[in-house]
């Protein structure tokens with residue numbers, strides 16, 4: 514979706530390890546229609562070259578404040594005036610301090626002084642540097658002056674420390690740019706609607722220490738939950754065991770097995786306007802769960818486990834005679850994707866199905882990206898490879914359009 518068409522973004526890169534992510538950030542912004550020019554600090558060039566950023570953005574990258582070649586193309590003052598947004602990513606402690614002090618001793622800080630466009634700061638630094646009182650006061654100063662502070666994220670850092678200071682992922686920044694420029698476009702799209710959804714894998718026990726499961730990480734379902742909450746929906750997420758944090762503003766119910774997931778979902782359908790089955794639910798479970806750890810048999814090289822069918826959660830939801838929510842399924846296929854997805858749409862009586870080819874690397878299970886085709890009774894929409902967050906937005910826009918025609 515060309516959500517950033519006509520938007521001019523001046524990306525100011527400073528010298529932190531996260532600078533390497535600016536290639537991806539620029540590409541993703543441009544995919545959405547933004548025009549991106551780059552300015553870099555001297556230190557940034559140690560992490561990613563101006564030539565790389567020039568090749569990706571399609572525009573010359575100024576090497577210094579007085580670079581005759583770049584100034585002939587568009588002077589740094591003209592660039593600051595051209596921008597609809599100045600995005601400082603990564604913004605190191607040093608850059609933040611210089612901007613807070615009002616300095617203009619390099620291209621990036623000069624751009625901030627010379628622009629009247631909104632300035633967004635995406636901090637990235639060591640967690641101790643981030644938590645230092647000087648940095649905190651500088652960030653508070655920028656915020657007080659009306660600059661937007663996006664992030665940082667917390668977690669393991671390149672230096673080995675753990676804590677706050679990681680730059681937001683490129684797609685998180687892109688999503689925020691989209692929401693910044695078009696807050697009205699989707700922020701209320703699901704206002705007043707209740708969304709019930711499932712995510713992650715299920716675990717089917719064999720004995721107290723072993724279980725059968727699959728590769729679902731929960732990323733797709735959690736991205737949907739986060740996006741729906743940002744669009745104003747009241748979101749309840751029934752989640753299998755995953756290693757990711759619950760998105761803000763989402764009610765979460767944790768389960769292990771398909772039977773538990775079935776029970777938790779079915780007790781909540783009455784209030785749901787929309788149900789999305791994104792979980793990779795085990796179709797079968799072991800018939801017998803051994804009370805004690807199963808022992809290896811000396812007299813046999815094989816083990817036979819009898820499996821019995823689990824309830825089909827989404828089929829149960831779509832079969833409801835009263836209060837049936839608009840029901841959206843996923844189809845995880847490794848071959849004949851369209852054929853199998855359409856047959857699930859029909860057989861499970863769904864309103865929409867999101868088909869993904871999980872045999873392709875870099876998408877599907879446990880990846881940050883995915884590629885999907887949405888099918889409904891009389892239409893389809895192809896969503897090429899993109900982040901799960903960006904795809905979630907497109908899925909939910911398509912759902913809300915179909916919901917309107919049904920209402």
Ligand code: PMT
Pocket residue numbers: 711713728729730731732733734771790791792793794795796823824825826827828841842843844845846857869871877878879880
């Ligand atoms: O979690 P990630 O790592 O981000 O990966 C995302 C994903 C690949 C898991 C996701 O995109 C996806 O495809 N989810 C559905 C996986 C799946 O189980 O597909 P299926 O084709 O087997 O099932 C079809 C539909 O029936 C699904 O909506 C599923 O939730 C539902 N189902 C299946 C079996 C069952 N007993 N009950 C169900 O509700």
